[in-house]
Amino acid sequence: MAKLKLQISVSLDGYLTGPNPGEEHPLGEGGEALHEWAFKLAAWREPHGREGGEVNPSTEVFEDATENVGAVIMGRGMFGGGPGPWSEDPWQGWWGDEPPFKVPVFVLTHHEREPLVKGETTFHFVTEGIESALAQAKEAASGKDVALAGGADAIQQYLAAGEVDEMWINVAPLLLGGGTRLLDNVGPEIGLEQVRAIEGPDAAHLKYRAAG
């Protein structure tokens, strides 16, 4: 059965981006450090076109979250900033000419737009809400899993809808003290089941099933 799954890195105080995100700090001040555990991995470096890297207990987590993915869903903010599609220079996103996804990506947005092809990745813009995006992504994934890439708002909406089958939360050993919290606006009606807890050298990895 195809799953909707996510993995996300947060600080010990629960932020997935730090304070004052912008051009200088896309992930907010200090936010890059949340992902150090992944940047070190051979499993992260290879699909990003870089050599070397480690194999350590975090590798299993990274592969579990990223393998067998046939489509991706993300919020508009994660696709990237810039002016809207009505502009003469419509937003091209933050992912460059060769985004790492290489599967169809469904972007939650309020603005209709034709699909955007970047390298091996096509971004589809979905204005009909999260359930429609999930249905389209599942169809595009052809039986593989759908990865929910973020950000916080999109994840909170899918959690509240009871649609998240697997959630890896990678807890980096640092405090950001501000920014956007992953788990705000979500309440006790979301049943969680602890599936795993793994000690990586640079993060603790907690896996949950989320029931509606």
Place this chain on the structure above:
Amino acid sequence: MAKLKLQISVSLDGYLTGPNPGEEHPLGEGGEALHEWAFKLAAWREPHGREGGEVNPSTEVFEDATENVGAVIMGRGMFGGGPGPWSEDPWQGWWGDEPPFKVPVFVLTHHEREPLVKGETTFHFVTEGIESALAQAKEAASGKDVALAGGADAIQQYLAAGEVDEMWINVAPLLLGGGTRLLDNVGPEIGLEQVRAIEGPDAAHLKYRAAG
């Protein structure tokens, strides 16, 4: 070297008490469930005068945090509610006639008061601030560790002061959606070092060193 150490149970969204704490729900709505992992343990039940219980991977965590403790520090709210000492019926705390500590307890407060003896536990009321309380507790502990019992405000103050040597955060697989967050008002200036991550059957246990 005697350490200041703490262990605290939080929800996945980071709350150590749920919404609307009061007579009916001392730990807030849903807050009791944060401690289920401990209530099941033989290591918790024995000092609380109860029989039975489990030995599982959480036992090591519970014992690491509770063994070799020679004194306890807590905030006024954790000592317990009720009218102040100027009342005809001064507050006796929430811990009954036989509190489980059985070592000197130092309560951070703004109100001077003579020590209060309850069973094998004496509560000392410290009005000179956190550093004074820590010095008094270390002296009383005679070389053993000092446990910081909570609540959030006291923990945040000691973290900000760089005085927490060991911190076990027990993450219960549930969302509270409101209440008091453990890690608010603390920022990136507090350096954390991840020491352990242990998968218990009913909680994930994360241990950190906190540097100033």
